[in-house]
Structures are given as C-alpha cells and as structure tokens.
Amino acid sequence: MRYSGFRVIKEALTGHKGWKPVWREPEPKSHYDVIIIGGGGHGLATAHYLSKVYGQRNVAVVEKGWIGGGNVGRNTTIVRSNYLLDGNEPFYEFSLKLWEGLEQDVNYNAMMSQRGIINLFHTDGQRDAYIRRGNAMILNGADAELLDADQVRAEHPYLNFEDARFPIKGGLVQRRAGTARHDAVAWGYARSADLHGVDIIQNCEVTGLRIENGTCLGVETSKGFIGASKVGCAVAGNSGRVMGMAGMRLPIESHVLQAFVSEGLKPVLPSVITFGAGHFYVSQSDKGGLVFGGDIDGYNTYAQRGNLPVVEDVCEGGMALMPMIGRARLLRMWGGVMDMSMDGSPIIDRTPVQGLYFNGGWCYGGFKATPASGYCFAHLLAKDEPHPVATAYRLDRFRTGRMIDEKGAGNQPNLH
Numbered sequence: 359m360r361y362s363g364f365r366v367i368k369e370a371l372t373g374h375k376g377w378k379p380v381w382r383e384p385e386p387k388s389h390y391d392v393i394i395i396g397g398g399g400h401g402l403a404t405a406h407y408l409s410k411v412y413g414q415r416n417v418a419v420v421e422k423g424w425i426g427g428g429n430v431g432r433n434t435t436i437v438r439s440n441y442l443l444d445g446n447e448p449f450y451e452f453s454l455k456l457w458e459g460l461e462q463d464v465n466y467n468a469m470m471s472q473r474g475i476i477n478l479f480h481t482d483g484q485r486d487a488y489i490r491r492g493n494a495m496i497l498n499g500a501d502a503e504l505l506d507a508d509q510v511r512a513e514h515p516y517l518n519f520e521d522a523r524f525p526i527k528g529g530l531v532q533r534r535a536g537t538a539r540h541d542a543v544a545w546g547y548a549r550s551a552d553l554h555g556v557d558i559i560q561n562c563e564v565t566g567l568r569i570e571n572g573t574c575l576g577v578e579t580s581k582g583f584i585g586a587s588k589v590g591c592a593v594a595g596n597s598g599r600v601m602g603m604a605g606m607r608l609p610i611e612s613h614v615l616q617a618f619v620s621e622g623l624k625p626v627l628p629s630v631i632t633f634g635a636g637h638f639y640v641s642q643s644d645k646g647g648l649v650f651g652g653d654i655d656g657y658n659t660y661a662q663r664g665n666l667p668v669v670e671d672v673c674e675g676g677m678a679l680m681p682m683i684g685r686a687r688l689l690r691m692w693g694g695v696m697d698m699s700m701d702g703s704p705i706i707d708r709t710p711v712q713g714l715y716f717n718g719g720w721c722y723g724g725f726k727a728t729p730a731s732g733y734c735f736a737h738l739l740a741k742d743e744p745h746p747v748a749t750a751y752r753l754d755r756f757r758t759g760r761m762i763d764e765k766g767a768g769n770q771p772n773l774h
C-alpha cells in the first residue's frame with residue numbers, strides 16, 4: 359500500500375477500513391543471506407538499502423525489544439552535516455542529501471524539517487575555528503554561512519544579548535540542517551524494508567554468535583538459532599556486549615546521554631541552536647516543546663536513565679543562553695546508551711571474524727548519520743568493500759593511529 363494524500367481522503371470516506379499493518383510479524387526462517395542485529399535506525403536503514411538498492415531480499419533484522427525503542431526513538435532529532443575533517447564531512451553531507459529525499463524514498467512522513475542550525479561563537483578564536491569549519495563544509499559541497507552578532511540578534515532576538523557572561527559574537531549557520539521525527543524514521547525504514555521482503559523480527563534477542571573455524575555461521579537468539587551467510591551488528595550502545603560474544607573487545611565505551619522536553623510553548627525557536635560556551639543544544643518540536651540536551655553523564659553504564667548533576671549542568675547552559683527557558687516547565691526527560699568511540703567517530707567495517715561485520719561508535723551524533731550509515735553498511739555487506747564516503751571508518755584505525763578526532767579532544771571517549 360502506498361501512502362498519499364489521495365489514500366488519506368479515500369480512507370476517511372470509507373471508515374478507515376483499508377489500512378494495512380505497517381510491517382509483518384514473521385517467524386524467523388532457518389537461514390538468511392544477511393542478518394542484521396539491532397532494529398534501531400541504523401539496522402533498519404541498512405535493511406532498506408540492502409533490499410532496495412542492492413537487491414538482497416533474503417534479509418532479517420533481529421531486534422531484542424521493539425523497533426524504535428532504542429536511541430533512534432530517544433534522541434533530540436537534530437540532523438546536520440557541519441563537520442570539519444575529511445573522514446567525516448563527505449559522509450555526513452551524503453547523509454544529509456539522503457535525508458532530503460528520504461520521505462519520497464521510503465514513502466513515509468518522517469517530518470523532515472530543514473529549519474537550519476546555528477552554532478554560536480563567543481570568542482575570536484572560536485570564530486576562526488568556525489570559519490575554518492564552514493570552509494571545509496563548502497569545499498565538500500555543503501552549505502555554510504557566517505553571521506555576526508547583529509545578524510544573529512535579528513534572527514534570534516530572545517537569546518541573551520544584554521548581560522551574558524559569554525557574549526554572543528556570531529554564529530555558523532547551516533540552513534539545510536534541521537530536525538526529523540525520530541521514531542517515524544525507524545517506522546519508515548521498517549515499512550520500506552518489509553515491503554522489499556525483509557523479515558523484521560521483534561522481541562528476539564541475540565544471545566550468542568555461532569563461530570566455527572573463524573567464520574560466523576549465524577546467531578543464537580531467544581527464538582533459537584538462525585543461520586546466516588553474513589551477520590551485521592548495529593546495536594549502538596550495546597555494541598560492546600554483542601561483539602563481546604565474538605570475543606572482541608571494541609575501542610568503544612557505553613555512556614548515558616539524557617534529553618529533555620519542556621511543556622508546549624508558542625513558536626519561539628525558528629532553528630536548532632547550539633551554545634558555544636557550554637554544552638547545550640535546543641530546538642522546538644512541532645508540538646511546541648523545547649527539546650534540549652547537553653553532555654553525557656560521563657561514567658560507563660548500560661542504564662537508560664541519568665543523574666541530577668548533569669540535569670543541573672544542562673539547565674545552567676540553557677539559562678546562560680536564553681534566560682526565558684527558566685520560565686518553562688520540564689515535561690519529560692530520559693536517557694539513552696551511547697556507543698562512545700575513542701576518537702568520537704564511527705566504525706563501519708569488516709571484523710577479523712569471516713562473515714561478521716560491525717557498525718557502531720556513533721557517540722551521540724548517530725541520528726543524523728542514519729541514512730548514510732545504513733547505505734554504507736549495506737554497501738559493505740553486499741560488496742565486501744567500503745562505500746567511498748566511509749573508507750576512513752576502519753576498525754583498525756586505533757591500532758594504526760589514523761584517528762578521526764573531530765573535536766581534537768584526544769582518545770578519550772567521554773570527551774567526544
């Protein structure tokens with residue numbers, strides 16, 4: 359069934375009796391060409407591109423809970439491609455281009471909204487760094503614009519320009535950036551993958567990897583053994599756990615990141631805003647809530663909830679940037695488990711185990727990467743070679759010293 363305005367009108371006039379389940383609930387087959395572990399954004403996007411672009415139909419996504427229950431449904435929904443380094447910027451720009459056509463591609467409303475992002479700067483040194491980043495973006499085909507303080511004030515008059523401890527000196531803007539409805543992205547990819555023959559198997563936890571003579575033969579699950587010619591792991595914050603089943607210790611730590619939503623307000627924020635003198639980012643949802651977040655909690659955990667010191671730190675950042683946020687009541691907050699890599703950049707690569715592939719290390723920026731990550735992982739699984747925009751995301755770069763340290767923070771995962 360294709361979704362369209364015509365379909366909505368037809369169903370409205372016929373009592374909404376024609377809607378079909380958005381995806382099937384199949385029982386696992388005994389063997390697949392490809393099994394993807396993890397029904398988050400990245401796993402489902404991989405299944406979509408693997409089936410639609412690379413023509414592989416004998417594919418399953420195995421999810422321990424329900425699809426969209428992980429970070430893909432927990433993030434602050436920001437999509438952008440404002441990166442500096444060569445290893446990253448072409449990949450994230452490829453991703454943004456896929457975002458721009460995503461809803462047509464999967465025939466699903468993901469509420470993609472290119473409302474723009476502004477990264478504020480507060481010092482001359484920070485301005486110079488943002489100019490450099492903007493130039494790197496433009497060289498890679500992305501859009502970037504530098505605003506001075508007056509231009510920022512004209513667009514965002516509610517920010518603190520009067521008595522700010524860190525006065526706003528300007529901002530780097532990417533107009534094509536924005537937000538997308540996070541769980542709809544999972545549903546859209548799932549629906550499309552299902553339509554192309556992919557089995558999406560929910561409530562099926564991978565409990566082991568069957569490996570014989572250095573080759574992965576399939577996955578042990580709570581629904582029994584499922585054989586596969588290739589197994590791709592895309593479990594984000596659980597990467598260490600699942601790859602540990604193959605005896606691998608990853609250059610990744612798991613940390614919790616919290617997000618917050620205020621009560622609904624009238625439209626006040628036209629774009630995504632990031633504070634340059636602390637870690638705070640905010641946008642406004644279509645329902646009016648201010649959606650915001652900041653730093654990870656900073657200790658290793660698999661828990662999906664955080665602690666009060668970081669709540670205080672995030673809210674201080676909000677108050678420093680836009681004091682009016684202090685008048686809004688907090689409606690909801692939650693946490694997600696982040697796969698923080700040593701250099702802050704991801705991994706999409708084969709592993710030393712034949713037939714076992716890995717996708718992870720997304721830190722807290724993996725939502726924007728969802729389309730490109732899925733595309734590049736599908737490419738790797740189908741062709742056994744990296745996609746041209748993902749050649750730098752190698753697992754062995756930590757051994758060879760080819761770090762992609764976007765923040766320049768060193769090999770310390772809790773700082774990225």
Ligand SMILES: Cc1cc2nc3c(=O)[nH]c(=O)nc-3n(C[C@H](O)[C@H](O)[C@H](O)COP(=O)(O)OP(=O)(O)OC[C@H]3O[C@@H](n4cnc5c(N)ncnc54)[C@H](O)[C@@H]3O)c2cc1C
Pocket residue numbers: 395396397398399400401420421422423424425426427428429430431432433434435436437562563564565592593594595596600615616617651692693694695696720721722723724725726727
């Ligand atoms: C609070 C918060 C805010 C964020 N904000 C942003 C943002 O604004 N922009 C941005 O780009 N990124 C953001 N991120 C990061 C982004 O959400 C993640 O990097 C990305 O969603 C991770 O990929 P995923 O969607 O595949 O993960 P997930 O949705 O977590 O998918 C992994 C799946 O694997 C499943 N799984 C785990 N173990 C097993 C197993 N043994 N067997 C079977 N299945 C298993 C899990 O149940 C889960 O569904 C944020 C994250 C959080 C938590």
